[in-house]
Amino acid sequence: xxxxxxxxxxxxxxxxxxxxxxxxxxxxxxxxxxxxxxxxxxxxxxxxxxxxxxxxxxxxxxxxxxxxxxxxxxxxxxxxxxxxxxxxxxxxxxxxxxxxxxxxxxxxxxxxxxxxxxxxxxxxxxxxxxxxxxxxxxxxxxxxxxxxxxxxxxxxxxxxxxxxxxxxxxxxxxxxxxxxxxxxxxxxxxxxxxxxxxxxxxxxxxxxxxxxxxxxxxxxxxxxxxxxxxxxxxxxxxxxxxxxxxxxxxxxxxxxxxxxxxxxxxxxxxxxxxxxxxxxxxxxxxxxxxxxxxxxxxxxxxxxxxxxxxxxxxxxxxxxxxxxxxxxxxxxxxxxxxxxxxxxxxxx
Amino acid sequence: xxxxxxxxxxxxxxxxxxxxxxxxxxxxxxxxxxxxxxxxxxxxxxxxxxxxxxxxxxxxxxxxxxxxxxxxxxxxxxxxxxxxxxxxxxxxxxxxxxxxxxxxxxxxxxxxxxxxxxxxxxxxxxxxxxxxxxxxxxxxxxxxxxxxxxxxxxxxxxxxxxxxxxxxxxxxxxxxxxxxxxxxxxxxxxxxxxxxxxxxxxxxxxxxxxxxxxxxxxxxxxxxxxxxxxxxxxxxxxxxxxxxxxxxxxxxxxxxxxxxxxxxxxxxxxxxxxxxxxxxxxxxxxxxxxxxxxxxxxxxxxxxxxxxxxxxxxxxxxxxxxxxxxxxxxxxxxxxxxxxxxxxxxxx
Ligand SMILES: O=P(O)(O)O[C@H]1O[C@H](CO)[C@@H](O)[C@H](O)[C@H]1O
Ligand SMILES: O=P(O)(O)O[C@H]1O[C@H](CO)[C@@H](O)[C@H](O)[C@H]1O
Numbered sequence: 001x002x003x004x005x006x007x008x009x010x011x012x013x014x015x016x017x018x019x020x021x022x023x024x025x026x027x028x029x030x031x032x033x034x035x036x037x038x039x040x041x042x043x044x045x046x047x048x049x050x051x052x053x054x055x056x057x058x059x060x061x062x063x064x065x066x067x068x069x070x071x072x073x074x075x076x077x078x079x080x081x082x083x084x085x086x087x088x089x090x091x092x093x094x095x096x097x098x099x100x101x102x103x104x105x106x107x108x109x110x111x112x113x114x115x116x117x118x119x120x121x122x123x124x125x126x127x128x129x130x131x132x133x134x135x136x137x138x139x140x141x142x143x144x145x146x147x148x149x150x151x152x153x154x155x156x157x158x159x160x161x162x163x164x165x166x167x168x169x170x171x172x173x174x175x176x177x178x179x180x181x182x183x184x185x186x187x188x189x190x191x192x193x194x195x196x197x198x199x200x201x202x203x204x205x206x207x208x209x210x211x212x213x214x215x216x217x218x219x220x221x222x223x224x225x226x227x228x229x230x231x232x233x234x235x236x237x238x239x240x241x242x243x244x245x246x247x248x249x250x251x252x253x254x255x256x257x258x259x260x261x262x263x264x265x266x267x268x269x270x271x272x273x274x275x276x277x278x279x280x281x282x283x284x285x286x287x288x289x290x291x292x293x294x295x296x297x298x299x300x301x302x303x304x305x306x307x308x309x310x311x312x313x314x315x316x317x318x319x320x321x322x323x324x325x326x327x328x329x330x331x332x333x334x335x336x337x338x339x340x341x342x343x344x345x346x347x348x
Numbered sequence: 349x350x351x352x353x354x355x356x357x358x359x360x361x362x363x364x365x366x367x368x369x370x371x372x373x374x375x376x377x378x379x380x381x382x383x384x385x386x387x388x389x390x391x392x393x394x395x396x397x398x399x400x401x402x403x404x405x406x407x408x409x410x411x412x413x414x415x416x417x418x419x420x421x422x423x424x425x426x427x428x429x430x431x432x433x434x435x436x437x438x439x440x441x442x443x444x445x446x447x448x449x450x451x452x453x454x455x456x457x458x459x460x461x462x463x464x465x466x467x468x469x470x471x472x473x474x475x476x477x478x479x480x481x482x483x484x485x486x487x488x489x490x491x492x493x494x495x496x497x498x499x500x501x502x503x504x505x506x507x508x509x510x511x512x513x514x515x516x517x518x519x520x521x522x523x524x525x526x527x528x529x530x531x532x533x534x535x536x537x538x539x540x541x542x543x544x545x546x547x548x549x550x551x552x553x554x555x556x557x558x559x560x561x562x563x564x565x566x567x568x569x570x571x572x573x574x575x576x577x578x579x580x581x582x583x584x585x586x587x588x589x590x591x592x593x594x595x596x597x598x599x600x601x602x603x604x605x606x607x608x609x610x611x612x613x614x615x616x617x618x619x620x621x622x623x624x625x626x627x628x629x630x631x632x633x634x635x636x637x638x639x640x641x642x643x644x645x646x647x648x649x650x651x652x653x654x655x656x657x658x659x660x661x662x663x664x665x666x667x668x669x670x671x672x673x674x675x676x677x678x679x680x681x682x683x684x685x686x687x688x689x690x691x692x693x694x695x696x
Contacts, residue, residue: 177368
């Protein structure tokens with residue numbers, strides 16, 4: 001770790017992917033916490049739950065019946081946030097009341113038929129099945145939509161309403177804010193530096209070895225220099241790769257291996273089923289030349305100090321800018337040092 | 349309300365203050381909720397708590413003793429996220445590892461000596477004392493810092509760790525992201541339209557009467573057309589006003605009255621002490637010509653359907669763009685129709 005004593009003082013860091021600045025206050029980690037604590041007890045659900053709308057063969061809210069699926073299963077969200085094209089809107093009035101119609105769809109992906117597994121507990125071959133369904137969905141939906149957002153909300157604290165392992169896809173005819181910023185900043189970076197921003201960044205991180213959480217021949221997982229959430233990570237292929245659809249066989253295998261390693265380390269950190277929201281960003285469809293893009297996943301976990309104390313992104317963060325206490329370098333070291341054996345499997 | 353049937357379909361709306369788009373899915377309000385619920389029971393704390401580090405005369409964590417204050421009280425935060433100037437940082441490397449030193453300070457403002465009041469329960473004359481301390485702090489801190497962020501995190505769900513009514517001030521030598529965006533978009537708007545963005549917007553809202561929550565001669569409180577949080581409001585003076593420091597006497601009085609009205613309506617909506625983060629945005633210090641600026645407060649409350657069901661800003665919101673279910677027009681109507689008598693005062 002770059003033992004610059006300055007890093008213990010408050011400072012700001014710049015996120016080159018989004019152009020946003022972040023406030024770091026590492027000296028604040030010793031602050032006592034008297035506020036709200038989360039319920040960290042985990043009830044172990046059964047392997048099959050007859051009332052779960054994601055378990056194989058069960059009937060969902062809308063009345064449709066799930067397939068008797070064996071590994072993964074995709075279906076249309078019964079309460080879609082995005083639906084088929086609507087009429088164009090009229091309001092504008094000098095840019096003060098601007099709106100736009102949208103066209104899109106929402107799907108749910110079950111990661112396993114087993115109601116009580118998490119990705120962290122699944123085997124690499126089962127993670128490969130998840131990667132393959134992500135790829136297949138990207139291929140199918142990218143034909144119709146400009147942006148296909150694959151994501152997973154894990155844990156009640158992240159608004160997940162069912163423990164059955166699952167993720168979501170929201171596809172739209174517009175490119176949402178976050179990837180639009182990344183598209184812009186990656187493009188400008190390539191123009192100004194003649195290099196792909198993330199490919200270059202990952203190479204430097206591999207060299208510096210200060211923020212690495214896990215690595216293999218194909219992938220690198222770091223707590224980025226500009227991480228906002230305490231244990232946020234960036235997971236990306238080392239070699240130029242635009243999209244999930246472009247992953248070759250070695251990259252698929254490498255991804256299953258590094259996902260397993262990351263998720264086990266996450267769970268081990270606070271000996272809990274580690275909550276997070278994660279998702280994939282890659283080059284949009286019909287976007288012209290995409291040389292500036294590098295595929296990557298963001299993991300945004302809310303926990304700060306323990307299984308029951310989270311980071312609140314509230315007043316200053318909502319009205320000013322994001323703020324973090326723990327240094328990214330410290331967070332990376334804590335994660336890196338975790339065992340690769342899941343805590344639930346450890347012999348006493 | 350503009351009964352355009354399109355508004356019941358998913359659509360996007362544009363926030364002219366920040367340049368950001370938002371996804372609206374009003375048809376999703378009927379979605380059943382099986383996920384996490386918040387603990388909505390409120391334990392009534394005593395008027396004075398000997399263990400509270402904000403009550404008058406008590407000793408704080410750092411060992412300092414609070415004044416025996418009668419109404420409001422300001423002190424330096426014992427765990428400042430921003431402190432005095434540090435050495436400049438060196439790293440950069442082609443813009444991939446950028447950081448900056450910061451200079452700043454953090455303060456805490458107690459709103460009342462009474463441990464168990466909230467602003468919603470205080471009288472207008474007590475709210476005036478809070479407004480005056482905000483003003484005085486802005487005047488003092490703006491001499492030294494470019495940006496002075498006044499905010500309040502209310503409720504455990506918003507990371508507030510002490511029920512004693514209080515807010516915070518974080519002052520810095522940089523302008524944080526959120527006000528920086530507003531500075532930019534307000535400036536461009538004035539250049540392009542020859543009008544002050546918010547003054548114009550407020551006048552149109554006063555005319556349309558679709559999103560008004562409360563109003564008086566001096567102030568308007570609306571659920572903005574582009575609101576992100578379910579019951580988010582924008583509170584601003586109707587007449588051109590750059591900063592809190594510039595409020596005249598009529599505006600001070602009007603602000604106390606409209607704050608009281610808004611906060612009582614908030615509490616009445618779900619018969620609970622309504623949680624939120626709020627804060628003030630006005631023209632920065634040393635910013636040249638500020639004709640494009642209009643003072644305003646944002647209120648960001650997390651509740652969605654009831655005292656125990658909140659909106660989760662998670663997967664799609666973190667990786668794509670903010671999404672809301674309930675229409676701003678509906679939210680405004682619900683708030684507008686609330687009684688101006690606090691639910692705790694109602695006769696049975
Ligand atoms: O300073 P406090 O009240 O302890 O802390 C609270 O407000 C801060 C500013 O919004 C946040 O950064 C913290 O996450 C939150 O717990
Ligand atoms: O669609 P779900 O899982 O019911 O809903 C969850 O994820 C959505 C997408 O991130 C969020 O908008 C919701 O607030 C959250 O509860």
